[in-house]
Amino acid sequence: MSRYRQRMSFRHPERDAIRVDAVLSALGNPVRLAAVRSLDKDGDRNCGNLLAEIGVSAKSTMTHHWRVLRDAGVIWQHQHGREYQLSVRREDLDARYPGLLDAILAGAARDEAA
């Protein structure tokens, strides 16, 4: 029996297939918005660490959230060893929708400070 797990790879939309309504819908949720803010601010993280950081304990809920963000083209989710690494698709989002992600993240920071 192999000691290597099967590599699980997720489908991600190409840059050109990203749609702004899907991006807005994905980020229009407090938990997903907090996750993307954290990833954007502090860099790539594996799922477990990010989960602990934003204080969500239900793994199944987060599995759903990662899928929504991935399908919308907001994050990459790739396997590294036994962990899933997450990162924001900054380059793709900035190329496709200049200023959008910055305006959203600045808005979230403003709401938090209020």
Added chain:
Amino acid sequence: MSRYRQRMSFRHPERDAIRVDAVLSALGNPVRLAAVRSLDKDGDRNCGNLLAEIGVSAKSTMTHHWRVLRDAGVIWQHQHGREYQLSVRREDLDARYPGLLDAILAGAARDEAA
């Protein structure tokens, strides 16, 4: 019996109570995004005209969409005579989240052109 209908007035959040995740969620829907683009481009409109323009026929569906946009602080909806007039809360949104609405609408225009 009065020949005047009762004036129906809707609650709208104050500028300071607007939250970016609610704005994103409200605009993260193709019909609502199209409605707001149309209002922003061509100015205030009553519900009936806007409905006809964006090609949605189910009035009950649109009643729901207006409520989501109103509750999120994206539009004003006020009665003028026997009609409800809609307008984008540009000033409030631009003051609270500089560049956000412009980036979103530019993104929608870009998606449409693709």
